[in-house]
Amino acid sequence: MGGRKYLFSWDMIGDIGLGRPNLGPLMRLETYRLMEFTFRDVIERRHGTEEADRIFHEAGLLAxxxxxxxxxxxxxxxxxFVRKTxxxxxxLSIGILRIEKADLAAGSLVLxxxxDLDCSGLPDIGDQICTYDEGFLAGLLGAFTGKTFRVKEVDCWCTGGRTCRFTADVVA
Amino acid sequence: MHRGSDLPVHGGRGGLTAGRRADDSEGRSMADGHDRCGTALSLLRSVLYDATPPAEVPPEFKDVADFETLFRELMSLRTYTTALSEGDLNASLDMRGRVSGALKGLQANLRHLTWQTQAVAAGDLTQRVQFLGEFATAFNTMVDHLQELQDQLRDQAVRDPLTGLLNRRYLAETMPRELARATREGRPLALLMIDVDHFKQVNDALGHAAGDQVLRALGGLLRAMTRASDVACRWGGEEFVVVLPGAPADAGARRAEDMRLAFQTLAFPDQASRAHSTFSVGLAVFPAHGDTPEALLEAADRALYRAKEGGRNCVRVAAQATSA
Structure with a gap:
């Protein structure tokens, strides 16, 4: 696509060893969440909640x-695949993944x-917020199986859960 | 959420502790409040303690904000925990908050444990449990043991017990992979077919124990003279196959000759009449003499025949394959 300034490529992760010889590859989780939730705030303010969720889902899918x-x-x-993931x-301190059910023939999983990087420890706001994770998991499953998955968070720290639970189903 | 805050008991108690003097009407109201509060507490206690609590909130509490919700949530919690205690991991709990979250976390761990056990049952022995302390230790020890057992069985299935070398089954599994790798990397591969000379005479003259001694000695020699990337197998009887990935014909012939010379110097002091033994070798090389396991083995076998015909105790290289 012509004119894109931020078309993603893995190169954008950069040579961290070269660039951060003293600080290294790690940072505090607060920093990640500060960036994530300020992004969310501004995107929601400009485009509404649903569109903000869609954008985060799509970014997660790409990731x-x-x-x-x-x-x-x-x-x-x-x-x-499960073991490596x-x-x-x-x-990478993203989270602890566990599979509850996996029926690949039927294209159905519960995990x-x-x-979780995004939500563990957040206040109970009464809504599942891990839309980025939904996209991320759909991206992983899709890349592994070659199929399209719909991933839906059904339990979240932000609805009082202690772990985030997702259902994943093949849609195409 | 301020569940229960609208129950009349708060107002009633507040009135009493304030020390205000009540008239008859107020007294009745407070008494009513106490009664209702007592009934409400009995109802909630019943959900927690009794075998058969009321299924519904009594009509007089329907108008108390949040009380019916609290009652229903406690009932859901009761149903859910009962299901969990009975091993039903598919129950759902439509309730939020700390207790619900903790129970769902327990359910998630138990469901994952179930999946892991199913995975182990299906042969995935990489699963390790990090939940339930001593159970996790026992589970992981069991899987480690299964892995060791599987490794042993696998080894027994592909190893010749007499010589300790790999067996014909292993060679059949390995050859296609080795040839695919040789093709991919554009490298040759030498295959030696070795046959102990006059082995029948050893068995006939000195007995099978003496024959086994020769085979074990040859097995040990081949193990000692091959590299980790080589494959040394007992093909059957007194025949052995050694695969040398990366070796062209001249290098393969040199190594075969080294093995032959080493073997003929081995001493069998118990076999007075035959203190030494020898073998003959047929050598075929991929891709010159064949590009399939069968073609290479056939070419090496023909070369071995020529070695036997040529007087034994020597190495012969296969003739160049001719196009049909």
Whole structure:
């Protein structure tokens, strides 16, 4: 697409070893959430809640595909995919992934993410807020299976849960 | 949420502690308030403690804000925890808050544990549990043990017990992979077919124990003279196959010759009449002599025949494959 300034590529993650020889690759979670929720605030203010959720979902979907391509490549079967994903999400402090049910033939999964990067510890606001995670998981599953998934968060820290629970179903 | 704050008891108690003097009407009202409060508490206690609590909120409490909601949530909690206690992990709880969240977290862990156990049952022995303390230790020990057992069984299935070398089944599984890799990397691969000379005579003259001694010695020699990337197998009887990935014909022949020389110097002091043994080798190389496992084995076998015909205790390289 011509004229795009921020077309995503993995190169944009940068050479962190070169760029941050003293501070390294880690930062505090508050910083991540500060950026995420200020983005949300401004996007919601300008485009409304539904559109803000759609944008975060779409960004998550893109991130999930890119993450699969660059971090999880080589998973040959579902157990290996799960294992690699669990390991990567834990190592990168994104969350603790657990599978509750997986029926790949029917294209249906139930999974949870505990200590989730986006929401764990937030106030109970009565709404599931992990739309970015929904997109991210849909991106991962889609990249692994080659199918399109609809991922829906059914329990969230922000609705009083202690772990975020997602259903994932093939839609195409 | 201020559940229960609209119950009359608060007003009633507040009135009494304030020390205001009540007239008859106020007294009746307070008494009524106490009665209703007592009934409400009994109702909620019943949900928590009794075997058969009331299914519905009594009509007189329908107008008390949030009381019916609280009652229904406690009933849901009761149903949910009963289901959990009976091992039903599919129950749902339409309720928010800390207690609900903790119970859903427990359910999520138990459901994940179920999935992990199913995965182990399906052969995925990489699963490890990090929940339920001692159970996790026991589960993980069990899976470690299963993994060890599986490794042992796998090893037994592909290893020849007499010589300790890999067996024909392993070679059949490995050859297509080795040839695919050789093709991908554009590298040759040498295959040696080895046959102990006059082995029948050893068995006939000295007995099977003496024959086994020769085979074990050859197995040990091949293990010692092959690299980790090589594949040394007992093909059957006194025949052995050694695969040397990356080796062209000249290197393969040199290594075969080294093995032959080493073997003929091995001493069998118990076998007085035959203190030494020898073998013959047929050598075929991918891709010159064949590009399938079968073609290579056939080419090596033909070369081995020529070695036997040529007087034994020697190495012969297969003739160049000719196009049909």
């Amino acid at each position: 999930g595909k890119e993450f699969f391509d660059h971090v999880l490549q080589g998973a040959s079967d579902f157990p290996e 669990q390991q990567a999400l834990a190592e 949870t993410v505990s200590e």
